[in-house]
Amino acid sequence: MKTKIFVDGQEGTTGLQIHERLALRPELELIAIDPAKRKDTAARAACLNAADVAFLCLPDGAAKESAALVTNPNTCIIDASTAHRIDPAWVYGVPELGADYRAAIRTSKRIANPGCHATAFALAVRPLVQRGLVPADFALSCFSITGYSGGGKKMIADYEQTPLPEALKSPRPYALGLMHKHLPEMRVHTGLVNAPIFSPVVGNFYKGLTITVALPLRQLPVAPSPQALHHALTETYAGEKFIRVLPFGDEGVLDGGFLDVQACNDTNRCDLAVFGHADQAVVVARLDNLGKGASGAAIQCMNLHLGFDEGAGLAV
Missing domain, CATH: 3.40.50.720 (NAD(P)-binding Rossmann-like Domain)
Structure with missing residues (x-):
């Protein structure tokens, strides 16, 4: 049956x-x-x-x-x-x-x-909070860039006009009142005390999403290294079919120094990456906003x- x-x-x-x-x-x-x-x-x-x-x-x-x-x-x-x-x-x-x-x-x-932003944020941040590398009460901020399909039928229609209005050709920050609808789940499912400051940006491409979380390492109580952050993510997601932690310090994960926002499109995969040096790091999560x-x-x-x-x- x-x-x-x-x-x-x-x-x-x-x-x-x-x-x-x-x-x-x-x-x-x-x-x-x-x-x-x-x-x-x-x-x-x-x-x-x-x-x-x-x-x-x-x-x-x-x-x-x-x-x-x-x-x-x-x-x-x-x-x-x-x-x-x-x-x-x-x-x-x-x-x-x-x-x-x-x-x-x-x-x-x-x-x-x-939510798409929340999935990427939680997968990137929860292991770091759980392992004490980032305190639960630390004031986090992150930004995202996402394809226009996440805005639904009206936004898709707006971006698929011919000719495309000039205003839609450039990336557009939105949710500038800092009350994005994904914020509650971003807080609850990472174990954070407060929601992060979240700044999303929509771009002139159909789908694909990255979130980037900035970490001032010397301001964190345990002052973790970027390698320690990478190790925490690698260990947490070992064996997970749909999570790929990109190699640390490998220029091969970039395209001429740039990160491809759309590299997970048409998959159910989330890529995680850590970039930085002894003082500062960013943790990046990438996925297909219509997939994972x-x-x-x-x-x-x-x-x-x-x-x-x-x-x-x-x-x-």
């Missing part, structure tokens, strides 16, 4: 990618809803409760409404919105953050899919929960 899957909100960027990827897997049966009834509560409830796994690819408010429609205790919900990412009743969907995260994903019926940062992460969680190979249908 095939496993039944329903994607509530498959018309959006993440929902469409999940639907397209899962349609290729013969062990799964995708539940279809009549397009005319996508907003019909009873029709949606029927599809949600008929599914073994239901993906919610909706705005926060709509995701909460859909979750409330699920009365079948056997239906696992994987919510791609920000609505439940720090809710203690929901499991955070990044298995690489620890054995407890992976075990909970296997057993929970409520899984919150992480969205649909790929959701499918990885589904695979884990259903007992499939964790990497089924996902590229490294």
Whole structure:
């Protein structure tokens, strides 16, 4: 018997990618809803409760409404919105953050899919906080650069105009009120006392993302070396299929001195790198914001929960 899957909100960027990827897997049966009834509560409830796994690819408010429609205790919900990412009743969907995260994903019926920036930040910072290299109360700051697909359909349409408006040709900082919606999960799932100062930038390319965390090493209590940071990441993620810690001090990881933001595109991989010297370092995390940062992460969680190979249908 095939496993039944329903994607509530498959018309959006993440929902469409999940639907397209899962349609290729013969062990799964995708539940279809009549397009005319996508907003019909009873029709949606029927599809949600008929599914073994239901993906919610909706705005926060709509995701909460859909979750409330699920009365079948056997239906696992994987919510791609920000609505439940720090809710203690929901499991955070990044298995690489620890054995407890992976075990909970296997057993929970409520899984919150992480944000793209937050995934990269947590994978880069959590091991350093856990090992005492960065104090939990240290004032961290980071910036990101990301492709425009993370902004959804409207932003994609804006960037794909012909001709492209001059204002969209250059990188554009945003969320300048310092209240980005990923900040709560960035704090909670790294163990930080305070959220970092976070400055994201959107660029004129479709997908790909890096976050960069700056560390003034001499101001940290244990004054770690860049090599110590690299060792902590390497040891933490040893054996993780989708995490690659790039060699320290190897110019081969750069392209003429530049880091390629899009090198993880079309994979479910996150690359981590440390650069710097005795006084200062930066920790960089790179991923596909539509892959490990969205649909790929959701499918990885589904695979884990259903007992499939964790990497089924996902590229490294």
